[in-house]
Amino acid sequence: MQVQELLKTNSVANKFVSQLRDVNVQGDKMRFRRNIERLGEILAYELSKELDYHKKEITTPLGKSTLSIPEDELVICSILRAGLPLHQGLLNYFDDAENSFISAYRHHPANDEKFEILVEYLASPSLEGKTLILADPMLATGRSFSNVLEALEPMGTPAKIHLVSVIGSDEGIDYLKSVFPENSKLWIATIDHELDKNGYIVPGLGDAGDLCFGNKLQH
Template identity: 65%
Template sequence: MIIHRLGEENSLLNKFVAEIRDVNIQKDSMRFRRNIERIGEILGYELSKALSYKSKLVETPLGSKEMSLPNDELVLCSVLRAGLPLHQGLLNYFDAAENAFISAYRHHRGDEDAFEVIVNYFAAPSLENKTLVLTDPMLATGKTLENVLKALKKHGTPRQIHIISVIGSSLGIEHITEVFPENTQLWIAAIDAQLNNKGYIIPGIGDAGDLAYGEKL
């Protein structure tokens, strides 16, 4: 797997990551969603440099200009519900992309720390020979993305897979490196070293879905 750790360089990206981590700024759910969206825009811009391009003649009112334009058939696939703001950020830039959505959630048995990832909703176009962009803001254990990859197989084989995440754990990245194709590319803003006993990233941000849309039962 090719890993692009974009937060290692000084840029405006780190300001938005700092704000989604900040417990005081987190209280404003609208700002939290907007910051995730803006992070998605930045990661999407960086990802665009790795796409294939084709020359096209563009007519202007005063003449014509040869330009190099993206040539990939993109499918943006997001994990509900936390992935929605990140998805929107990417869609702001890849406005012609097709879209897919999948519901994947952790199921804890009682008060046990152990959990399984359950996928119970999936809507997607054909992925055959297309460029698949998987978005999941928090790449914790990597089990969610592993189960998403399994669910995607019946929709065809993508030509290329890109993963977009805001914050990941070292263990989660190690896990998806083992299960995804070798030429998969990961575009991520920050990597934290630890997971707690419930599989949440430390220091991370907390529960991205709850921060964006409110607590769930």
């Protein structure tokens, strides 16, 4: 799996990531969601450079113009619930994409720091021969992405797989490299180097789902 890290090159994305991390800004849920959405747009733009294109002649009021137009059949699959604003950012640019939604959450059976990833809901079109974009803002252990890939297997075999995330960990990325096809690619804003004992990214930004939509009861 290839990895493309956005913040290796300075851009306006630095501002959006800094606001996502900042405890003095995180209380503004609308800004938090919008910043994830904007990063989704930037990552979509970068990802678009690796799609397949075909030439198309366009008729203007004054003549004709030939442009290269993306031809991939895209399916954007987001992991509920934190993936929703990231999904919207991708959909803003890939507006004719099909859409898939799946739930994947941390279940703590013993009410301690140990957890398993459970997948309980899936709505998806066929993936056969299409370009699959998996979106989840936080890539901690990598288990959510791998469990989702397994759950999607009955939907068909995609021609290409792209993963899109905002903040990830070295450990999670190393794990994904062991389970995803070699020709898949991860598009991510920035990578941190540590996971704490609860499997959260450090320094990270906290729980993206709670910061987007409010605290949830644990189960």
